[in-house]
Amino acid sequence: MNRRRVLAALLVGCLLAAAGCGNATTSAGDATKGPSADDDLRYGAAPTPDDSVKLQPDVVVVGGGGRSIRSVTADGLSWRIDKNAAHADDLAPGKVMFITERGVGRVLDIATAGDDLLVTIGPVDITEVIRDGTFERANVPLGEAVVYPAGEPFWADEKPATPGSYGRSVPRGLRGPLPTLDQPTQPGVQRGGDTATHALGYTVYPTCCTNGAGAHFSYDDGGVRLVGTVTLTTRRPDARFHLAIGAGKVNRAELTISGGFGIKAEFQAGIQDGKNHKKTFPIAADLSFPIGAIAGIPLSFTVSQTLSVTTAFGAKVGTIKGAGEFSLAGSLGFGYADGTFGPHVTTDFQRKSSLLNSLSGVPVGVMGLVIEHGVRFTVGISAFLFKAGVYFELTTKYGVTLGSALGAALAECRGTAIGVHAAFGVGYSILDPVVKVINSFLSLLKPFKVINIPPIKNSGGIQSTSEIYSNEEVIPKASICGQAPT
Incomplete structure (x- = not known):
């Protein structure tokens, strides 16, 4: 054969x-x-x-x-x-x-x-489907979503969890198995059933949308444990959009999501003879709100999420824990016309609970953690990996450090860095690991094809970016404490 x-x-x-x-x-x-x-x-x-x-x-x-x-x-x-x-x-x-x-x-x-x-x-850009057409609607309610779980990503190289190998170097007070981590709670988290998704060792429960779009995640493999919840909080969100395409080009595009937005994170992590890792993946579920046909084209408003976790544990043993919540903006959106983008974000950043003051744990060495949570709102067509249309994506990066308990006599260092960025436009984007696997598939088929299909790209269409908020805090103000990771 x-x-x-x-x-x-x-x-x-x-x-x-x-x-x-x-x-x-x-x-x-x-x-x-x-x-x-x-x-x-x-x-x-x-x-x-x-x-x-x-x-x-x-x-x-x-x-x-x-x-x-x-x-x-x-x-x-x-x-x-x-x-x-x-x-x-x-x-x-x-x-x-x-x-x-x-x-x-x-x-x-x-x-x-x-x-x-x-x-x-x-993937295709929406302008590769629509040559001419105008689509618009206001007051699109974003209440209970239809959830389309996507199972385990076909590109993920899953490895079974293995028990840690705990050596004699563990201090007496932390010997034995890894500490049991409490499960952070988040209203509306759907546990069990078809809403659980898995990727790269992580189990994730996505949530949407009455109280916000978020995810509860957990990881337990080879001496590292993590549990947490990240949420883009909202209050009764709704959306409006406008998209005008002529001769296969975008003439005008607008998308606004209203309802008041905030960001919230809660996490615990522990290591005992484990290895640091950096893992980035789409949360494998579409959270969809069917809009219906506009000019004969069926459209949906879809919420999709990505998660990235980077551990920076400076010792073979330790724990870190923290939680924080902040108000962010009254509405999110953008406009595009005559080749020019303009972000429409009514910023109102205020601290509700301090992430910096909440940091605690038993750090034998410096404990660092970076969690990045992306939420993309798309009005358009297609599913999971290949959504295309008008979109606004908000990405929040939390970086935290907790200094070693062994240096507490000099200073008990704590640091946080928060960055919020937006990407918006008309088109699609796909994470690099997915692109690599699909292009490998195409290379296998190439010798048998009469028509040569070029490798797919990780993005298509038009896009712009904007920084919404950025801040870093380190206490105490001492040179030994340095800066928080980003």
């Missing part, structure tokens, strides 16, 4: 297995019925013809919507569809498949399996 057949066989096996290869969701469909509300909820609504919108010429609108979809891998990368659906035979590598609002992407590979087609897609 040649390499091409091996790849096709792997893809067939993936999509045939309901419980494997990304936890695919399956539905047999019914060719005698139109898409049902259940189909729309599972796979997204289908586009409908509208004279006010013109699609790009290489877009293939596959008929039947959710009725024509048999299954999709949880990461949204591979779709199994009815090969007899209208226009399905027009699909080919390089074309753009548009079957539902969640099933939109550049076709990277296509294979036949009985009466079905197995279609692997990559």
Whole structure:
């Protein structure tokens, strides 16, 4: 069996297995019925013809919507569809498949399996789908989200947890197993069920959106334990947006999310003969609010999150603990017109509870921790890895240090650094680890392709950035204490 057949066989096996290869969701469909509300909820609504919108010429609108979809891998990368659906035979590598609002992407590979087609897609910018059209809506409520868990990321190299090996160098008062860490609490955290996601050793429970968008995370592997909660807090949020596209270019774009925003973090960490790590990953769940069709194009308001954790423990044993909350802004958003961006953020930064004063623990050496939490609001199309549209992303980075207890006679050093940055625009962005895996897949297929598809990029479209807030505090004011990590 040649390499091409091996790849096709792997893809067939993936999509045939309901419980494997990304936890695919399956539905047999019914060719005698139109898409049902259940189909729309599972796979997204289908586009409908509208004279006010013109699609790009290489877009293939596959008929039947959710009725024509048999299954999709949880990461949204591979779709199994009815090969007899209208226009399905027009699909080919390089074309753009548009079957539902969640099933939109550049076709990277296509294979036949009985009466079905197995279609692997990559990202597209919304201007690669829409050539001409104007979309707008106000007062979009962001209450209870529809959660689409994406299982374990296909690109993550998971390693099983192993017990730590505790040596004789551990001080007498900290000998034995790692300390038990309390679980930080956060109103609205959904524990258990399908809302748990896993990546790179972390277990994460995403939350959204009545009281905020956030995540509770935990890690326990090889002598390092971490638990925490990060939240972009809100009060009854809603949104409005405007997007005008002409001749495949963005002429005007606006997005505003209102409701009052704050940031909140709570964490505990412990190490005993473990190793420091830095891990960055998307939280594998879409938190979606269907908007409905505008000019025949089904759109959703989607909240997605990323998490990055970097440990900087300066000894083989120690603990650190802290919590803080701050008000941030009344509204978040941006405007774009005539090639110029303008952030629309009504900043109101105030301390509600001090992260600096809360720092405590038993640090035999310097204990440092950096937690970065990104929340992206997107109005647009497609799912999980490949969302494209109008977006505003807020990223908050918390850096904390707690000086060694062995140096407490000179100074008990504590430091915090908080930075809040915004990225906004029209398009898409994908984390580098995901891009590398997809491009490796494309390189394997390259010898068998008539059409050469270039490697995908980690971002597309137009974008701008802005610093919202930045501050650093270190106590006491002594040269021995230095600065907090960033």
